[in-house]
Amino acid sequence: xxxxxxxxxxxxxxxxxxxxxVGRARAKYNCPAPAxxxxxxxxRYYRVHMNTSEQLLIFLPAIVIYGVYGNPVIAAAVGLxxxxxxxxxxxxxxxxxxxxGRGFLPGFMAIAFLIGGGxxxxxxxxx
Numbered sequence: 001x002x003x004x005x006x007x008x009x010x011x012x013x014x015x016x017x018x019x020x021x022v023g024r025a026r027a028k029y030n031c032p033a034p035a036x037x038x039x040x041x042x043x044r045y046y047r048v049h050m051n052t053s054e055q056l057l058i059f060l061p062a063i064v065i066y067g068v069y070g071n072p073v074i075a076a077a078v079g080l081x082x083x084x085x086x087x088x089x090x091x092x093x094x095x096x097x098x099x100x101g102r103g104f105l106p107g108f109m110a111i112a113f114l115i116g117g118g119x120x121x122x123x124x125x126x127x
Contacts, residue, residue, distance in 0.1 A: 003076030004067035008060065011083045015056060018049045018090065044097060048090050055082075055107060062114035069121030081110035 022045050026032065029039035036046055059082050067075035089103025 001067050001072045004063055004072050004079065007076045007079040007083070008063065010080070011056070011059070011086075014083045014086060015049075015052055018045075018052055018086075021045050021090075022049045041094070044094050047097075048086075048093050051089070052086055055086075055111070059107075059111050059114070062111055062118060065118035066114040066121065069125055070117045074117075075114060078110050078113050082107045085110070 022042075025042045025045040029042035031038035031042040037043055059079070063075050063079040063082075066078075085103050085105075085107035087103070089100055089107070092103045093100045
């Protein structure tokens with residue numbers, strides 16, 4: 001499970017960095033808190049951070065469950081796709097929000113794999 005923990009820590013650090021980027025964008029695009037709208041570039045940074053938050057809610061339990069009831073090395077390898085895909089998502093969303101899918105899809109597929117594998121593992125241990 002050490003590899004799973006490492007992937008989780010990488011993902012959490014990435015989330016913190018995305019939050020720092022939002023703070024910097026607030027200053028750069030003159031969008032003081034508590035505002036969450038204003039300059040379109042600020043809104044892009046903000047949406048990347050919020051969308052990542054929404055995905056973390058699903059990713060974190062999925063990687064832990066698959067790591068416990070499946071294979072922790074596979075969980076970590078597949079789980080690493082998520083933070084990598086979020087960097088691609090960030091770059092795509094900032095350049096053209098319509099192209100964000102290329103960063104969203106790999107992370108979504110990794111989450112789907114972890115959920116499916118976790119479900120199979122849990123059911124297998126129950127029966």
